[in-house]
Amino acid sequence: MSSAAITRTSIEPEWILPSRGRVGMFSLIAAEAAIFTIFVVAYIFYMGKSLSGPMPKDVLELPIFNTVCLLSSSLTIHLAVRALRNAKVGAFGLWWFVTIALGTTFLVGTGREWQRLISEKGLTVSTNLFGTTYYSLVGLHAFHVTVGLIALAIGMIFTVLGKVKPEHSERADIFSLYWHFVDAVWIVVFTVVYIIGR
């Protein structure tokens, strides 16, 4: 391709394309959103159609503390990314760690809720339609939190080893998109399961 006709000429404006990481992550998020949509539709479709108890209004409690933890982790990861962009690696590590702590708290909270539902209330995935749809939807979300926590932990290991540099802020930023998405899904799950469905 060395022909003169297609060499870059001065009339061409500078050639700028969107960031690969961002486009890729947004595409992945779109696919994930479609998966969650189907689970949410199934949950709404089966609301109140269980043939036997326990029913949501009898056993579900509002997970306020959990929700506050997860939603504030969106803020902390944002602060972490901003710190890294400003070359403050120490602050980055701190906020990153807080994000992990908040995410883990959420996951432990979900585990305790499930433990209570299973052993005290006798609700399992095979008890009734509510059990099936509830554990599937909340479980799918918890699975996504777990994957996010694994990725966060790997980032934390690199931070502790001193491998994280300000030029990695773009990557941290792209990962934070995933984390924000997981939080946004929780708002939907919370609304559908704990407010409308109760």
Added chain:
Amino acid sequence: MASETLALDAIDHRARPIGDRLHDWVVTVDHKKLGILYIIYGIVFLIIGGIEAAIIRIQLIVPHNHFVSPEVFNRMFTMHGTTMIFFVVMPILFGFGTYLIPLMIGARDMAFPRLNAFSFWLTAFGGLLLYYSFIGGNGLYGAGNAPDVGWFAYAPLTARAFSPGHSTDFWTLGLLVSGFGSIGTGVNFITTILCMRCPGMTLGKMPLLAWLNLIVGGMVIFAISPLTAAQIMLSIDRYLGGHFFDTQAGGSAVLWMHFFWIFGHPEVYILVVPAFAFVSEIVPVFSRKPIFGYPVMVAATVCIGFISFSVWAHHMFTVGMSSSGNTFFTVTTMIIAVPTGIKIFNWIGTMWGGKIQFSTPMLFCTAFLFQFLIAGLTGIMLGASPFNWQLGNSYFVIAHFHYVIVGGIVFAIFGAFYYWFPKMTGRMYSETLAKWHFWLFLIGFHLTFDFMHIPGILGMPRRIYTYEPGRGWEIWNLIVTIGVFFQALGILVFVFNLLRSLAKGEPAGSDPWDAWTLEWSTTSPPPEYNFAKIPVVRSRRPLWDIKHPEDPDWKYE
């Protein structure tokens, strides 16, 4: 042009031991090798799926036949459908996309080469998992081997009570795994096309193949995901005792249908839009004219992408819906015919007044145009819900969608094979053998699928194991089965031609068709880095600009 291409290294890869070369293919992240792997994988499964189809047709050749048992017959139509959709057409289309997109947009690889390899191997192992059911499907129950629930696996057939053993689980897992691969490919297509274009290639100057695959990428993301979700639910039902599709516990069998077809109908367009892309690249080159109505073509495809998500329940007219549901899905089905019809006019407009050369790729594309038109017309017939109540689940439906998939998509794929074979291998195929393939396959196709409409109209339901004599179905079934042998012969000629040309074909040179898109500017086969120097383009036909500096396209676009 060809002589000016820079070659950076002169290492002869062929001199290395065979073990090393195979190892290269397994660990490769090169989009060209992965594309070829996808295509070879698809051809292997094409032959397997074709054998299954032949078994079905031999069983139906005469009434009261006992070629296979009813159980085997159920497995054959299930495996045939699943194989052809997920492990033949999709891998071949993804293979061409993976191979061609970076070359056509002037990039050195896909945006995420390792994700690309990961997606291929997920698809490959998904297919192996499905076929492992022949060995492992029995489980401890002695309950039959391969899946036998039909390719859309309606509940409650898939419930534990009606499908003991593991056969349905292999079906679920195979599609789940390959579905993750497809989503990865969708993400990769979108990112590559948006973020890897060479300087000057604005969205309006992209080859149509890139544009159409961008839309396919979007559709894959939104259509495969519902299938993935539904398969997870089915696994929860089968393994954890869930009740999603368990009617005895208040679950709904119809919900599965909705979830399956909200995937299933866009899937048809995921398969056909890349076929449109091939035709849109091949027809202009062999008509010696630029594509007619480029922006309309793009707009029509975007329309198809959107509308395809609102037509799914036309697969469910016979299930019973409200009259507003019937009306809505009838209307949307009629509407989606409009952008599809626009495309047919665009291709005819491209051919109109051109100096048409009927080489094999063009022959296949011409046949595609006629056959896809007929397939679309029977589609409109079936889209009208009252008509559908008469002929739903009959052989008329089978004839219709095979007209789409074989007469449309597979013909376009064969056109693409012959068109890009010189680029992928550096050798020309035998034109004589290719013409034999075309005519044998064309005759076989029309014998099989033209005449398949008639027993459908006469009331022959799909998926029946055998039938009574005296209903007027015998002669049609006989003709349909005879057509299969012509098709099989055509495929044999095709595979023989591929292998023979690979070994002994004439050297193709970098641009055997005097074409205009960037993949023809590099050597055949292209070097690993594709382009020694990243090209800069100023129009939709960069090679035309180089070949005709006195009258370049960018003066007019």
